[in-house]
Amino acid sequence: MLYKLLVNLRSGVFMLQIDGFWVENPNLVKPEILQHLQSRFKLIEVMYKHCSFYKNKHCNLFKAEILQHLQYVGGIWSRVLDSKYGGWRNLYEEGRAGHQSLWWKDLKQTVNSAQHGDIVYNNMRWKIVGGDKVRLWEDKWNQQQQPLAKRYPRLYQISTQQNQTIRHMGQHMQSGWEWQFLWRRPLFENEIESAVNFLKDIEGIHIQQQGSDEWEWLGDQTRVYSTRSAYNLILEASKGGQQQDWSKELWKIKIPSKISVFAWRLIEDRLPTRMNLHRRQVQLQDLRCPFCREAVEVASHLFFHCVFIQPIWWESMSWLNLQTAFPLGPKQNFLQHIFIQAEGLRSKRWRYWWMVVTWAIWKTRNRVLFSNAEFDANRLFDEAVFWTWTWLRHFEKHFSTHLNQWASNISQGFIM
Template sequence: MERGVQVKRGRGFGVKNLGLFNLALLGKWRWRMLSSSESLWVKVLRSIYGVEAVVRGGLVDVECFKKGSSWWRDLGCLCNRDNGFNKGWFNEGVQRRVGSMGEWRNGVWCWLLNWRMSLFLWEQDEVNVLLNKVEEVSLVHGNEDGWLWVNDKNGTYSVRNAYKVLQNEVRNDNYLHYKRLWTSMVPSKLKCFAWRLFVGGVPTRMNLARRGNIGSLPSTLCAFCGELEESSDHLFFTCSLSYSVWQKLYSLFGIYSILPSSTGSNFLSHWHLFGEAKNFHQQWMTIWFVTIWSLWLVRNKIIFDESSFHLDEVMFIINLHSWNLLSARFKGFSFSFLEWVWNPSSCISYNSHRLYG
């Protein structure tokens, strides 16, 4: 289906992606809330949900978007970077044309910034820095205040333009992930599992609940910590227990880093943690695939065999599967399991230099 929704020049069939098209249509409502703030329907929304959400268009995450109809909550997700598809894409395309904070003098715009209270001396220095930056902005005499859609040369939002923006974002964001995923030197089983994780298809408790297939599972809480709902990102990356696995794993390689919370970001972050040492990447990425697969095996064992989470046992599983894969898939990787457990970083470094020089 992915092939079908690509544009024709990208060797696709040119079939419209309905998911992206619906997002573009939803963005039209957000745009009209900004550009037609005095319309009757906007006033009705203002009376229901509050002035802040309607006047500002919800360009910041406000509480009112957490309740109401599904249409209203979806509007909030368009600009919410923590939820929804193509997080925050609408915010990035909208700019404010402002003319109420200054005046024209002899054809030259002068900024007049009014503050609710007197500024401290150190704050005045920051104001001077701000004025130096805004003076670089050229204003046009006669233009009214309003909102600007930066992705269109006329500054006006259109569904067609927004759909093109979303198409480009989806291709650019996912292309590098999938290219590196499918060219990795791991078994197809691990590649397919990682792909399902990328597209949100791993049957976590949250995903099963959305599909109505929760069955006899007691709740949607994480099988590891039992504190938060078991989404894919939580289970594999942000849960306190899975996070400890990643930190323990990285410490074996002398790496200490704050982990990204999403699958794609974590995947690319792991790729770059060895810097520009490209010779290491295939072996290094094998460990990422093995880690997510091992976490999934441990999660299922906890649910179906009523076992418990033990960090040392999880690390043993990761070390064992990593060593087996590296020994089978990479020429010259002839280290013993004890050598691998004792110093995995040296094993990968030595083998890479021996193969690639």
């Protein structure tokens, strides 16, 4: 309910913006838009009280979705949040809590928490374009791992340009950008070395006369913030050491080496899916999934969430009488699969099954793309059954089940 509410709100905001009223008649339409959003904000705050009470996973999605909208600089949603709360900066700064809504205070608490806040903060930084938004001393920008104010505290203390954007700390000359630093006093001798290092850190900044500074999200290769990437980062951190153990679990499985390498590439999102090829600047006319022809072909969709593939996983889970939601990404799906607890489960065979199904999906995908074959779910399933049987013959002692018997009673093969 809460997630749908936010999606509906986003659609309403974008619809108003797309209609062009804001641009054509800003003085006339702006109060109407603000009044519309204010009424929706009240509804969100009521719903968010329930979200804070139950503390379920949808609350995390809600918070992540709010963060996603903050990146749309210039959009109505972003401009209202910036006007009402101070936008991104207010999330990391102390303010009067009495003037903040319940869900904004909760979001701010999450961002500044020791567990999840560092994950968000460490994966955000400014990309300097025109220097109109980035504060030179206080913000983390480009390749800097920490603000200059923390790296050079003595210089920061004597600067008279604290909290100033880059654009106000210099000017464009015919020869290029020229810095104009102002200090409270002359530098002491023991501050000269810090000043030299400081100048080295900023000498590579290219300030353009046109353009506006942008946020970069390091949690995704596209450098654009998304709810999914933030959710995956927080999920990995919440799993702690277990998330780092997936590779150990993978390499312990006795299967042909090429399948192990394939599984590793799948989990690390290194397979040449259409989206990955597009990110590597490979020109493709069609990025859609070759099975359903609807969604973009990314690993999570191709192997787990495509409508042509999901029935295979549902059938597999039914053998164990389990009903569960599929995680977002391959890594989480692999971990969920290998750590499933079910009475009488043959865990080694169950791990084989994840390998053979994903491998069969990839082989089927390549036949459809490069041999103009039709998607055949029965063939895909039969190949997975056969490869599982083949591996068990080679790697499991005392396995003597005939192929026909194994195929006709496949569900019994995973339960003692």
